[in-house]
Amino acid sequence: MTGVQISTDQWILWQSEAFPMVKLNATILFTWCVMALLVAASWAVTRRLSSDVTLPRLQTILEVLVSGMRDQIREISNRDPLRYLPFIGTLFLFICFANLLSIIPGYRPPTASLSTTAALAMCVFIAVPIYGIASQGPRDYLRCYIKPTMLMLPFNVIGELSRTLALAVRLYGNMMSGTVVAAILVGFVPLFVPILLQVLGLLTGLIQAYIFAVLAMVYIASATTVHHQAVNKSRVNDRESPQTPDNLNLTGDNNE
């Protein structure tokens, strides 16, 4: 690596001679490091899980983390969180740890690469219709794009694309800017200020991980909740019966 490289994609560690496109850059390497850390820590803690009332300290931390994400997902989606926990939770944990590890000298967060943030945003972009179709079927899901009129179809498609782009650029911009600003300030003010910027970068990375995961959950929830409200409303109208506790629960888990 020569000079100040803005993106870790350009930090090439290995490249195939037969297929020059295939290469190992710092983004992928640091991503693997984060993945290895997360998997190793999870395996180390969960291989001796205790179901007693008194818990080991690390298990307590993991349970607090997982139950916190589960409650957050339930609060946003108002539905069973276990279905979304692996995807949303992995988003949060990966981005969070990828950003927090930037405190280690020499480490560059993979989230400072547009390729990584775009890949994560693309995953969300693909997950939203998957969850929506799994929840309400392809016909009802695709019908949401032409509601309330057919004229809304291009706007809905643009909205889907723009929010995906926004996800990617928001995370990339925040993390890249922090890295670049810190690198620039090291040249001018080598003492104290970079430390403060590192601390601020940790806070920013944590917040960005939370924002990314929450927005992803909101997008997924919006793709599934609309259907339930419409279905329950139609059921109530079909019955033409007085309100009961059953048909008052318009967005309950049992209506899934």
Added chain:
Amino acid sequence: MSIDWFTFVAQVVNFLILVVLLRWFLYGPIMDAMQQREQKIADRWDAAGQKLAIADEKAALLDRKNSEFDAVRDELMVDVRRESNEHRERLMREVRDDVELKRNEWMESLFKEQNEAAEDIRGQLGELAIESTRHTLIQLADAGLEQLVTNKFVAELKRMDDSRRDEIRALFQDDLSRFRVQSAFELDEDSKATLCDAIRDSLGHHGDVIFEQTPALICGIQLDAGGYSIEWNADDFVRQIQLDFNDQSRRQH
């Protein structure tokens, strides 16, 4: 700011692999452990609820038994109180009877002592009166009291009504050997001879006459035969003096 498409695809794959790995190593085990713990807590909660219900039942049973015990205790206390009252009344009655018996015994003893004292007083009074009379008679009339008493007794025998004398004779004929003369003082031979003569003349007795000295007569002579008695003594006189003395003493008290 550009996207490296190989990195883009690699990161998508990496992320999907990470989702699978974390689902396998993190979320699954953690959620299972949490569910097991929640199940354990729920089981403990249910067990605690069942134990609480059992404890409530036992408490209710204990309360019921306590109530029954209280009722039985009250009944027993009523019986015990009644029995104790009866026992106390019986004891009081026995004590009262004992006290009455003791009192009666004491009163009898007192009466007996009183009688003995009265007898002593009467005897002393009689002796005193007789001694005074004897002394007076000797000093003033030069006569003995015993002699006068004997003479008076003889005179009384002689002055007896014929009908009574006959009645006595009829009684004495059946058992003539039992004539006995008792006197408070020692009779001399003349007096004995005089009395034997008077008995033979008045009552027709020709057998032996037994003479005995009896201080209880105080002063006088008594003739006994066949359960019949003729007496001439100062016992009635002394007894009347004693009664007068007792009345006077009772009035003063």
